[in-house]
Amino acid sequence: MADSEATPPPAGAKRNVRALALEILFEVHHKPGTFAQERVQAAARGGLNKRDRRFLTELVFGVLRHERTLDRIAAAFSDVKWHEIAPRAREALRLGVYQLLWLDGVPAFASIHESVAALPDKRVRPFVNAVLRAVDRGVRRLPLAKDRGGASPRKRLEIEGRKVCFFPKEVFADPAKDLAAHLADVFAHPPALVARWLARHGEEKTRAILARNLEQAPLFVRVNRRKATREQLLERLRNEGLKCGEGNLPESVRVLAPPTELVATGAFTDGWCTVQDETAMKVAPQLEPKAGQLLLDLCAAPGGKTTHLAELCDDGATILAADRDEGRLERVREAVARLGLKGVSCMTVDATDEASIRAVTPAPYDGVLLDAPCSNSGVLARRPEAKDRITPEHLAELTELQAKLLKTAVARLFPGGRLVYSTCSLEPEENEEQVRALLAANREIELLSEESTLPTEAGGDGGYFAVLKKKGQGLPRMTTARS
Ligand SMILES: C[S@@+](CC[C@H](N)C(=O)[O-])C[C@H]1O[C@@H](n2cnc3c(N)ncnc32)[C@H](O)[C@@H]1O
Known part of the structure; x- marks a missing residue:
């Protein structure tokens, strides 16, 4: 069952919020590099009123947060196999089930009718309509306080600690047979990620992290x-x-x-x-930036930490903000202009290529910040679309990239200079193990401190930083770097 991929609603046509949500979800799933937050903000700037902006955010992020669970539910009520359902029809089903079971303020009729109407291809509408009606008819919903217990965990779903849904058939994996698969289904995370967290943190902590990732990020x-x-x-x-x-x-x-x-x-x-989240706010100060210094931010875009560095030294340092993504680097330029900063210049470069950076600024740097590309496993409440990208293969690629970037960072550092390495990941391969490998390969680097934060411990995001130093003392800079 294929919908016509090439028939989204015509540009400029009057589109309701659900149609907009459907297109954003489709792009997130089918256009690599699409960030849900950026797409929602761009859509909101396109003239939505406050109520519609909030509803769009709720729909897009609600679906992305609960996607695996929504898919399990919709698939259980569909007689077409999930992967055979047309992509936009799948998005409409997710939107419809989310509204029916999660959003108390939306009448069932509107949840079904409007999700179906949001589909540009009229041929798939009857099918989506039938599945959503079956979900509405078949799922019993109760306030959590009224749950007397006893239902099979395969047929029961607790929603946000306030209500519980009972299904007429087995929807979720059996926890007695495979706990990771069950938690993956009911907390909407990839099973492999749940399994690695279970092995590292145990069931209680893992449940807490999973539940935290389903909440709205502060x-x-x-x-x-x-x-x-x-x-x-x-x-x-x-x-x-x-x-x-x-x-x-x-x-x-x-x-x-x-x-x-x-x-x-x-x-x-x-x-x-x-x-900027508070966990991220702790990173730039670790570099102890000072006026007159020459600083390098190797992975700078969209500029949250670059601009923090500049503000911390009253815009008195010279900061090179490097990133390989020119589009994202434009956002650093916008932030720098908006914040009224003068000391930051931007450079589009692949930072694994140390020679390119050296060619632009031959002098080594007093401080280097490497806020590395990572799995994002500490920020899944904020970036739920990153969940499914966390695979062993992707982790292996990322750790290799991070190691190369660290090599550049060390090479561009002045003796006596500081290096701050950070990620928004919870995975040891990207954090502590990465730093241990760096220390083993570079005797001139010492570790001053490191900190890792679980999302359940912080008010907001999880993440990691290490503060490192290149041994020795270089010649003191005789001039300010900007002169
Ligand atoms: C975690 S984000 C940086 C966030 C930024 N430090 C902030 O606080 O706003 C990682 C960045 O690394 C960039 N990146 C990935 N690979 C790179 C490479 N080889 N060279 C330079 N930048 C790279 C990505 O484009 C992305 O903007």
Whole structure:
């Protein structure tokens, strides 16, 4: 059963939010390199009102977070095999099941009818309609407090600690036979990832991480101290209608609104703040940047940590922001301009090619930040679409790339200089083991400290950083790097 891949709704046609959600989900699944957050923000900028922006965010991220579970449920009620269902019809089924079982405020009729109407290919509509109706009829929903227990774990699903669904047939894997497969089904994660977390963290901690990844990620911003104090930022955001409060770090503010609303505020457009999770906010200070230094950010885009480095030394350092992705580097330039920073210049380069960087700036650097491309396994609440990309093969590719990038970082470092290596991964191969391999291969590098954070421990993301130093003392710089 194929829908016509080439028939999305015509550009410019009036499209409802569900149709927009369906197209974004389709792109996330079929166009490599599509970031859900970026697509939702771009769509929101295209003239949606506040209510529609929130609904679009809810639909896209709700589906991506719960995708494997939604697929299990829809497949159980379909007489066509899941992989034989047309791609856009699968997205419509996910959207419909999510609304029917997760969203209490949406009437079942609207969940079904509008998800079906969002499909550009009319031929697949009756099939999607039939499956969604069967789900609505067949699934019993109860508040969690009314659950008397006793249902098979293969036929029962707890939703957000508030309600429970009972299925008339076995939908999920049997936990007695394969716990990882069962948890993968009910918490919507890849089974191999669940199995590796079970082996490392045990069942209780793994369940906590999985549940945490299904929650909405909190939104934090970092105040740009060069433009405002945290109190001034809080006041301005509140005046602009956003609920917010102090974060856990001195420069952090927690915003209780979707990112699409934050980026529309004057406080944001005037460069008073940057969206950044608190775990990420801890990284740039580890480099101890100082005015007059020459600093290199090897994987800089979209610029969260580059701009933090610049702000920390009152824009007095010379910072080279390198990234191999020119499109993403453009976002560093935008952030630098918005925040009013002068000391950052950008360079599109493959940072595994050390010679290209040396050709531009022959002098070694006082500090190098390597915020490496990684599996994202610490930020799956924020980037749920990354879940299915975490495979053993992908991890092996990533660790090889990270090792090459570390080699460049070490080569470009001044004796006595600092190197900060960070990821938003929970996987030891990308973190501690990567650093141990670096230390074993480079006697001139010493480890000063390292920290890894699980998403359940932090207010927000999980991640890792190591602070390293190149032994020895280089000649002191006689001039400021920018002169
Ligand atoms: C984790 S993100 C960096 C986030 C950034 N430091 C921040 O705080 O906003 C990793 C970046 O590495 C870049 N990247 C991946 N491979 C690279 C390579 N070989 N050379 C340079 N940049 C690379 C990606 O384009 C991506 O922008």
